[in-house]
Amino acid sequence: MHGYVGDLSLEQQNVLNEFRKRLTKVIQPKDLKDDYYLLRWLRARDFEIDEAEKMIKKSMIVRKEMQLDTLVKNYKTPEVIQKYYPGTFFGYDKSGSPILILRSGYFDRRGLLQSVKKDDIFTYGFYVMEKAKILCQQQSKKLGRTIESITVIDDMEGFGMKDMYKPAFTLFSKLVPLFEDNYPEMMKNIYIINTPRIFYIAFGLIKPFMSEKTKSKIQVLASNYKSFLLDYIDSNQLPKALGGELVDENGDDYCSTKICPGGEIPKSYYLSELSTDQITDDFTTVTVNRRDSLKLQYDIVQPITTIKWKFRTDRHNIAFGVYKEIAEDDGTTNQVFVVPLLRRDCNTLLEEGSYICRECGKYVLYFDNTYSWVNSKKLLYDIQLVSPCDQDSKDLYYSISE
Numbered sequence: 001m002h003g004y005v006g007d008l009s010l011e012q013q014n015v016l017n018e019f020r021k022r023l024t025k026v027i028q029p030k031d032l033k034d035d036y037y038l039l040r041w042l043r044a045r046d047f048e049i050d051e052a053e054k055m056i057k058k059s060m061i062v063r064k065e066m067q068l069d070t071l072v073k074n075y076k077t078p079e080v081i082q083k084y085y086p087g088t089f090f091g092y093d094k095s096g097s098p099i100l101i102l103r104s105g106y107f108d109r110r111g112l113l114q115s116v117k118k119d120d121i122f123t124y125g126f127y128v129m130e131k132a133k134i135l136c137q138q139q140s141k142k143l144g145r146t147i148e149s150i151t152v153i154d155d156m157e158g159f160g161m162k163d164m165y166k167p168a169f170t171l172f173s174k175l176v177p178l179f180e181d182n183y184p185e186m187m188k189n190i191y192i193i194n195t196p197r198i199f200y201i202a203f204g205l206i207k208p209f210m211s212e213k214t215k216s217k218i219q220v221l222a223s224n225y226k227s228f229l230l231d232y233i234d235s236n237q238l239p240k241a242l243g244g245e246l247v248d249e250n251g252d253d254y255c256s257t258k259i260c261p262g263g264e265i266p267k268s269y270y271l272s273e274l275s276t277d278q279i280t281d282d283f284t285t286v287t288v289n290r291r292d293s294l295k296l297q298y299d300i301v302q303p304i305t306t307i308k309w310k311f312r313t314d315r316h317n318i319a320f321g322v323y324k325e326i327a328e329d330d331g332t333t334n335q336v337f338v339v340p341l342l343r344r345d346c347n348t349l350l351e352e353g354s355y356i357c358r359e360c361g362k363y364v365l366y367f368d369n370t371y372s373w374v375n376s377k378k379l380l381y382d383i384q385l386v387s388p389c390d391q392d393s394k395d396l397y398y399s400i401s402e
Contacts, residue, residue: 044184086262091237105158111265
């Protein structure tokens with residue numbers, strides 16, 4: 001297979017050598033020496049070195065801003081995700097790659113989106129991918145050879161009309177490219193099983209947001225999927241329900257004490273709806289016109305400054321995210337979103353959040369209504385800027401509205 005260690009054309013080897021030189025001051029020395037690591041970024045951009053360089057530079061900024069290197073160690077999974085998200089790493093395939101088993105047919109998408117903020121879902125997604133990296137590193141050390149990708153088994157049994165929930169598809173459309181851009185070539189195989197007819201409608205809705213490389217790794221398996229999986233995974237690494245031999249301590253053939261079965265999320269986890277007493281006189285009121293946006297720019301001159309926000313709209317949602325402006329060597333400016341740009345249901349829930357600016361620079365809180373052809377949005381917001389030593393914010397920052 002071209003583009004991999006041991007199977008590079010002369011042209012690809014030359015590109016790899018040049019890529020390594022360009023990244024001397026961008027990535028860690030251990031990664032700079034790792035051909036497997038560098039080639040993942042090059043394959044993701046078809047060995048277009050300029051595009052691969054932009055991709056990895058942007059990803060390194062995201063890693064630093066979101067502290068991804070310590071996420072697995074420091075992250076506390078929200079209880080509702082821990083109890084009801086039906087996805088777990090379980091076993092290894094015959095080549096040593098970790099296996100992620102998903103029971104998407106029993107995933108309460110609507111309930112989860114009403115129980116946590118969308119940013120929490122993004123953070124958990126990063127947590128899963130960081131955990132996958134660590135498992136691959138552990139396997140590489142154990143086996144004495146490089147393991148750089150994972151196998152996914154996605155069980156769609158139970159998927160039905162209740163799962164055709166538009167906000168979940170919208171969120172998925174944002175998640176996929178984000179993970180593709182920060183974890184290139186991490187998916188080795190994606191096996192989808194027990195697919196009802198309606199699955200193909202859902203799949204048609206999400207396919208446009210996947211890269212061709214990701215789509216090429218997806219296989220929708222027929223009813224004989226158990227024998228197919230055993231060609232690639234030993235039986236002692238699979239639950240009995242999937243053709244393996246493992247059961248849990250309760251005799252459950254899906255090992256439900258280890259692989260979360262999902263299920264409907266109790267309404268007790270739902271976030272409280274917006275009430276009028278959640279708005280105070282301190283909130284600034286503006287109108288964001290249809291097809292328009294609002295940018296609040298902050299020049300942060302002291303590291304470890306926290307930006308806190310609260311906002312709501314009188315009706316209809318609005319998109320919100322936070323980006324950092326990065327000056328490139330060629331004089332251009334790049335925008336790197338450190339808080340994903342997502343439509344926020346702030347007409348029903350008060351949107352609250354914060355971001356720690358670990359480096360000085362320009363950070364922009366971006367309210368986006370450009371997608372709305374009809375509705376202007378009345379936006380009420382409160383922004384607080386807190387220094388690490390609680391100095392007067394007026395001495396530390398200034399804001400410019402655009």
